[in-house]
Amino acid sequence: MVVRLLRVIERVGNLLPHPFWLFVILSVVVVVFSAILEASGLGAENPADGEYIAVQSLLNPEGFQRMLTDAVENFVTFPPLGLIITVMLGVAVAEGSGLIGAAIRVIVSRVSRKWLTFTVALTGVTGSVASDAIYVILIPLAAAAFKASGRSAVLGAVVAFGAASAGYNASLLITASDPLLAGISTSAAQLVEEDYVVSPVANYFFSAASAVVLALVVTLVTELLLVKMTERMRHEEDASGGAATAVLSAGRESAQDRAEDGAITDDAELLSYSRREVSALKASLLALAVFLVVYFTLLFLPASPFRGEGSDVLESALLTDVAVPIALAFLVVGITYGIKAGTITRPGDIPELMARSIKELSGVIVLFFAAAQFIAYFGWSNMGTVLAIEGAQVLEQLDLPAGVLFAGVVLLVATFNFAITSGSAQYTLMAPVLVPMLMLVGTSPEVTQMLFRIGDSPTNIISPMSPYFALVLGYLQRYYPKAGVGTLISLTLPVALALLVSWFLFFMLWWAIGIPLGPGVPVR
Template sequence: MTTATPADTGPPPTPTEPPLPRIVRAMAVIERAGNALPHPFWLFWILSGILGVVSMALAAMDVSVVSPGDGKTVTVQNLFSGEGLAMAVSTMVENFATFPPMATIVVVIMGVAVAERSGFLAALMRVSISRVPASWIVFAVAFAGTVAHVASAAAYIILVPLGGLAFRAVGRSPILGIVVAYTAIASGYDASPVPTPNDAIFAGITTAAAQIVETDAYVSPLSNWFFNIVSSLVLALVITVMTKLVLSKRPDLDADPDAELDDIEKLQLGADERSALRRALIALLVALVLLCAVVLPSSSPLRGEGGGIAESPFLDGIAAVVAFLFGLVGIIYGHRAGSIKKAGDVPKLMMQGIMQMAPVLVLFFAIAQFLAYFDWTHVGDVIAVKAAEALKTSGVPIVIVFLLILALLTLVNIMVTSGSAMWSIAAPVLVPMLMLVSVPPETTQALFRIADSGSTAITPMSPYFLMALGFLQRYRKNAGIGTLASYTLPLAIAMTVVWTLLFLAWWAAGIPLGPGAPVR
């Protein structure tokens, strides 16, 4: 009797991999699409080419509008005409030299560079989160993230790893500290209680856009200051609440057992650093008192006509004032801490700061040409006037317009993470359009701040997203893009929603956005 053998069914089937989470797939799509975009420098030259084609078509149709600024009729000019070519060649250097943010950002960066590279800003961040009780650690790190924007990109390098250390020091998950610090910086990037280089850049671009409608328009770097102060506090509170209610409930907050953990002692300041920081802060306080003593009297030479502050030498020179204050604290701190040993070290630190800004300055060259072409062709006038007329006749509430603009810019920000690049594209259309329906340029700029910040923490197109992921992988080696995005997504959504509600409430209440900057 023979025993039947089962039929040969071949090798056992290979187990199928579980499907990737949706957020991982979505981030991969965003990354591929973003990588397909050209560098922002070339993007603006491509936009200039598109502008030339549009201007040629509109000029051929003899399209014109009545300028609301002076009542004159302006007709679209062809950028590809002989006159357009002559303009482009003859004004190229002047466009770059007179680009509004150009000189302002260089001056501000020289002062900020001294404060940063002397070690003052890093010491200030360390001391601000090293001595708070455990119950306040989330708020402290989140608020420090909004203040850290004065250090521009260095904020990520300094504060994100410090966030992990600070949480470890109070017995909480360092992964949570990394996420809180990174999201506070990224999704709250344009909300800072202290004036930052970004304020100077945005104000310059907004000024250039506003001058399409009003040739003498001027937007100060402090035009959103009041709104920024309140925004930074509100966003820190949102992060605190969402961390407690959502992120702290996650089961995957423990570091790998074999993770190489940084020494918590890095949070502590040495005796020389503490002394240097104390002296620098005292000097800052004295300087602020003296500045108030000079500016507050109505007869002050730094006040404007009739003793006003809104249009005054003080606000006109606010970039120099900010640079001086940063330079002062940096020099005093550096001298005591030993990072500045002689007077010649100070200009060296300034030069290092300017070198760090080289990519931005190169981008400014392309942006300056595009904005000059946009102004010369009068395409911006046509778009602004026609869009404003459409808004008036449609009867759409301005609040709905705000929300639509915010949604559009938030989506664009996922792909174009450079704030200066995105605002340079959007401002020449949005600022004049909304000015023609009685929305001040400062208000449009405040709306842009929300869109430029909210989605930054979730997009892999930001180089700082990958930097934060590297810090996260110190504690969890298998963390990927989807891991970090899943942590930051609830925070980013909540911050954007609450920040938008704050803006709408501010608009409804009619509170000034900054010195001499009415919201409506």
């Protein structure tokens, strides 16, 4: 039943155009509907200042001229664009130097059998700092580590995939998703409040705590349920010797392409690391410690030039514009590791690694051009503001308890995620309505952003639209040749449901206590 349902979702999802064309189509829809709604006299009174806001038609000479003259400005001022490129310049050096891969190998290889599941789960959740590369690094490594410890390699692959994909929006570290989503939230919030800015670290406190909670949940589901489900597979793995060839789907993301170029290799080789790599990791940890000392000194020092107005720490540029410090942190540790490990031998290697990140972001940049136009048209037409006001009035009349309202948002996002697996594309589509609407009923953009993250991640692992669904199936078939789509879904569905429910309940507990979501960001 579940498999048939997911196959229907896959067929329906395949009917959707590429996200770029989806935003182009939606931009045209906004232009057409703006004329229709203006003609019908649709508008609403802004409860904040009593001003009447009417829908403005873009289907006129002035609208067409604005679309042409402002197209470049819409793109270059799209908040997520600069943020994601800046952060990825640093992350690319850390990844390209081999730091992230070596750290994961050392962590997983050295842990005891007792703590293996939790370690892989926590590494997977936090591994989103490496973006999509976490899949091709951790999944085969976890499978090899589980097999070496006498457990099922299939189980290891599922734990790694479940944690990395379903827990993608939580992390002990700041990741590229933080400034990306913050930029989209800022654009949406400014439809209601012109100067509103969502910080890239707005969700950090809750996200870091969530990483530990989600790792624990993955561990419990694994040990209490998945171990039994994979016990039969382990005996067949032993019989086959894990020699089956992995079938990888071509034409996927760049990270997956790297897997096809040789990510699946000998198990012993996957688990090995050199003394030089360990030495380089120690040097990079020391560099990180020095960086953090300097950072927090500049943040809290009374005479620091980076203090905010009135010496307010929370208004410091080091927090309000944290994308640059994040990029610098990755840059410092990446360069330190690379020099010590010998992967960076000349100054020219560093910009070359940075350039590689821009190449990998090319698809995102193309998508952002179309998304930026859609957001701009939506704002010019006032459709988003009017819809938000009308929606907020409906919510006020319903007078739903906060828990019910929040649960509805999470379930809506989780449902959409089956068809649109790109988190940035989905949030760009939903934020212009969700963020302003919830702002008008007293829910901050930072809370709405966190609710999106909770709904977005868990269903990734059961969505056949995910490009990594086929990748993981390939890894499973290496050790268990009989594995099919049903096998993967049966193993990942319990993880998805457990994480969706537990993460939301953890958020409600956090919200009830009133703990800040991030620095200077109250949850209520």
